[in-house]
Structures are given as structure tokens and as C-alpha cells.
Amino acid sequence: MAFENPSREQIADILRNAGNIAVVGLSDRTDRTSYMVSQAMQNRGYRIIPVNPKASEILGEKCYASLQDIPEPVDIVNVFRRSEYCADVAREAAEIGAKVLWLQQGVVSSEAAAIADEHGMIAIMDRCIKVEDSIALRGK
Template sequence: MTFENPAREEIKKILERADNVAVVGLSDNPERTSYMVAQAMQARGYRIIPVNPNADEILGEKSYPTLKDIPESIDIVNVFRRSEHTPPIAQEAVEAGAKVLWLQLGIANEEAAQIAESGGLTVIMDRCIKVEDAITGPLKK
């Protein structure tokens, strides 16, 4: 089976419905892409939930060591980790009850996609959430 991302119209609906975005691999370094993307999404009205075991707080939000440690609902799990590290993250996303597994631009893994889809999640791979949000619509605020 060859993976195919949802149509742009479906991605737009996903982003419109999303509030909480857990960002796995979010760096506390403002020079890193993960930080810049998460900061931009936060400025557009999304609640960013950092997932980084080495930080207490990022972008003014409490950071959690894993998805399992987040005590609230997760709409999108946005992943900034190398492709080979994504299958366990997909499994955690399923267990955490997330709705969407989103692997950032340059990240794709068929096994992770299968795990997430089997668990009922929508999967988006090799796309930048910031770019897609900018293309699909107005500020959430």
C-alpha cells in the first residue's frame, strides 16, 4: 500500500477543528525549526503542548516527557523526530487518544502511518503544519 496524504480540503478541516497540538521533539532553542514552527502556530491561535523530556517549559507551556504524560486531549501530534523514530511515537499517539499524527516536512515512515491509521488516526506525512495552516485559512484567534 502506498501512503497518500489527505486532500488539501481535508487538511484544512483538520486544522480548523484542532486546538491542542502536541509537538514531539520541540526544542527550547529559538534557532531550531521545531521552535520556529511551534511559535508560529501558537501565534496563530493553537495551543502548543511541548513534548521534550529535557525541558521543563517551552514557549510558556509546560513540557512533558512523553505523549502519555499529557493530562488533556490531543488533537494533533506534530512530530519533529527522524523518520526511524516515528513508529513508537505513532503507537503513543494512538494510546493517548490523539486524532491526527502529523510528521513534519522531510519525515515519512510507512510503519508509523500504518500504526496510526490502524488506531483510528488521520495521518499526514512530509508536510509542514505551519505552511499548510498558512495556505488553508485565517487565524484561529
């Protein structure tokens, strides 16, 4: 069966119930899409947890080298990495008990989606979390 993203209503529900969002590949460079999207989400009230082994702090939050290093529960793992790295990220997300694996716009990995499904996670691919949040909030 071909992969299908959750419906807009399901995505809205996921975002309404999201607590911590770990952002894998969050850059500390303010001109990068990962930074701008994460900053916008943070400004909307989401808790952003940066995952970047080369930085100590981004957006005022402590950075972690990997998902396993995060000492608190993670609801959404938002991925700003190339598609070929996503299966490994999906495995790590499964290990920490994340609920959602979110691959940003332009990022697609059938293997990562299959891993997410196998571990009871919801997979979202090729969608921007900031755009989806804007759409979800329009209905409020």
C-alpha cells in the same frame, strides 16, 4: 496501497478543528525549526503542548516527557523526530487517543502511517503544519 496524504481541503478542516497540538521533539532553542514553527502556530491561536524530556517549559507552556504524561486530550501529534522514531511516536499517539499523527516536512514512516491507520488516526507525512495552515487560511 500506497500512502496518500489527505487533500488540502481535508487538511484545512483538520486544522480548523484542532484544539491541542502536542509537539514531539520541540526544541527550546529558538534557532530550531521546531521552535519557529511551533511559535508561529501558537501565535496563530493554536494551543501548543511541548513534548521534550530535557526541558521544563517551552513557549510559555509546561513541557512533558512523553505523550502519556499530558493530562488533557490531544488532537494532533506533530512530530519533529527522525523517521526511525516515528513508529514509537505513532504507538504513543494511539495510546492517548490522538486524532492526527502529523510528521513534519522531510519525515516519512510507512510503519507510523500504518499504525495510525490501524488505530483510526489520520496520518500526514512530509508536510509542514505551518505551511499547511497558511494555505488553509488563504481561503478565508
